[in-house]
Amino acid sequence: MTIKETGFQGLVEIFPRIFEDDRGFFFEAYNKEVFNDHGILYDFVQDNQSFSKKGVIRGLHMQLAPYAQAKFVKVITGKVLDVVVDMRPESDTYGKVYYCMLDSKLNNSLMIPEGFAHGFAALEDSVFSYKCSNLYHKASETGILYNDETLNIDWGVENPIVSEKDLELPTFREFVARNETVH
Amino acid sequence: MTIKETGFQGLVEIFPRIFEDDRGFFFEAYNKEVFNDHGILYDFVQDNQSFSKKGVIRGLHMQLAPYAQAKFVKVITGKVLDVVVDMRPESDTYGKVYYCMLDSKLNNSLMIPEGFAHGFAALEDSVFSYKCSNLYHKASETGILYNDETLNIDWGVENPIVSEKDLELPTFREFVARNETVH
Ligand SMILES: Cc1cn([C@H]2C[C@H](O)[C@@H](COP(=O)(O)OP(=O)(O)O[C@H]3O[C@@H](C)[C@H](O)[C@@H](O)[C@H]3O)O2)c(=O)[nH]c1=O
Numbered sequence: 055m056t057i058k059e060t061g062f063q064g065l066v067e068i069f070p071r072i073f074e075d076d077r078g079f080f081f082e083a084y085n086k087e088v089f090n091d092h093g094i095l096y097d098f099v100q101d102n103q104s105f106s107k108k109g110v111i112r113g114l115h116m117q118l119a120p121y122a123q124a125k126f127v128k129v130i131t132g133k134v135l136d137v138v139v140d141m142r143p144e145s146d147t148y149g150k151v152y153y154c155m156l157d158s159k160l161n162n163s164l165m166i167p168e169g170f171a172h173g174f175a176a177l178e179d180s181v182f183s184y185k186c187s188n189l190y191h192k193a194s195e196t197g198i199l200y201n202d203e204t205l206n207i208d209w210g211v212e213n214p215i216v217s218e219k220d221l222e223l224p225t226f227r228e229f230v231a232r233n234e235t236v237h
Numbered sequence: 238m239t240i241k242e243t244g245f246q247g248l249v250e251i252f253p254r255i256f257e258d259d260r261g262f263f264f265e266a267y268n269k270e271v272f273n274d275h276g277i278l279y280d281f282v283q284d285n286q287s288f289s290k291k292g293v294i295r296g297l298h299m300q301l302a303p304y305a306q307a308k309f310v311k312v313i314t315g316k317v318l319d320v321v322v323d324m325r326p327e328s329d330t331y332g333k334v335y336y337c338m339l340d341s342k343l344n345n346s347l348m349i350p351e352g353f354a355h356g357f358a359a360l361e362d363s364v365f366s367y368k369c370s371n372l373y374h375k376a377s378e379t380g381i382l383y384n385d386e387t388l389n390i391d392w393g394v395e396n397p398i399v400s401e402k403d404l405e406l407p408t409f410r411e412f413v414a415r416n417e418t419v420h
């Protein structure tokens with residue numbers, strides 16, 4: 055696999071090695087040894103899969119410490135604009151947004167460390183698949199409003215479909231004022 | 238999730254709980270705690286993804302001990318006939334074949350313990366995804382010829398597309414005569 059640095063500590067884009075033949079293709083989406091060799095040491099304990107219609111935005115989500123989740127994310131069909139926000143106060147890139155186009159034609163993936171808020175916009179009907187380093191813990195779920203004015207994220211979709219729960223998330227400033235720990 | 242026993246020790250079909258809403262749907266494909274609670278104790282260390290055109294047969298494959306792999310398999314798009322053969326000499330169902338239709342419309346999955354040969358036929362263009370309890374180990378790869386006369390598997394496809402490597406696999410009887418350990 056090939057790793058592309060992003061300038062955000064611990065956040066890397068990953069391109070698997072793909073084997074094509076007459077039957078179709080094959081690749082290792084995750085290999086614990088190879089990830090460890092690249093310094094990615096998380097133990098993944100949960101895999102999630104979602105299907106989103108074109109125009110859906112899910113996010114921005116995170117779980118509070120000690121339930122913070124690192125996430126290894128990719129799409130299997132379709133294409134999404136993946137968006138992460140560095141929520142680690144001590145980080146050089148604190149409060150900054152990183153965008154990554156995840157495309158099922160490329161099979162690229164993004165390794166998001168703990169301490170980021172995460173969301174994505176489905177630019178096509180898309181199956182999204184991800185591994186988490188911590189289990190789902192409903193009481194620790196939080197996030198940031200997708201159309202927060204401070205972050206001013208360009209999701210690339212008009213009239214997005216957003217869950218009611220996500221419309222009630224705090225703004226970046228409201229979240230920061232709470233002084234909660236996210237990694 | 239719901240578990241369906243198959244009559245083969247350790248081999249179970251799994252149906253996740255699917256949450257549907259206006260955006261699409263969501264489900265936990267794997268949850269270590271829930272699997273453990275159901276007695277599935279494997280540590281998964283590798284995830285593979287393959288795409289197969291309609292009519293492809295991949296298999297039957299396995300790795301020899303101590304590299305035997307338990308596999309948690311499912312399809313993400315399309316539909317395959319998944320086929321496993323019990324290769325555990327001490328098992329009540331030794332040499333018997335189990336068939337499981339894996340359908341992306343159902344999102345069902347199959348937990349295959351160590352000691353089984355595994356393959357599938359793509360009944361449609363299909364993305365196949367699986368977790369393995371042991372890493373890929375080329376030198377330990379073996380298997381059984383897909384059209385072995387003793388097993389007489391009905392794959393449900395005519396003029397299958399099979400890799401050259403798979404056409405050279407031993408028959409069931411040849412494999413048994415080698416006295417190799419598969420779990
Ligand atoms: C995230 C999650 C949800 N659920 C249930 C709760 C709801 O009934 C249903 C849908 O949950 P929602 O939170 O609306 O799904 P969602 O797809 O909006 O949530 C996801 O968004 C991604 C951007 C984040 O990276 C994920 O960590 C997660 O927060 O699924 C679980 O059972 N387990 C889980 O791990």
Ligand SMILES: Cc1cn([C@H]2C[C@H](O)[C@@H](COP(=O)(O)OP(=O)(O)O[C@H]3O[C@@H](C)[C@H](O)[C@@H](O)[C@H]3O)O2)c(=O)[nH]c1=O
Pocket residue numbers: 073080082285287295296298299308355356357373400402
């Ligand atoms: C299985 C595997 C293959 N490869 C490489 C080797 C080849 O160059 C290429 C394709 O390998 P093949 O063995 O032809 O892929 P395949 O899709 O025919 O093999 C798979 O078939 C399934 C039915 C089994 O359950 C799997 O365990 C595996 O054996 O990918 C890896 O790098 N890692 C792996 O884990």
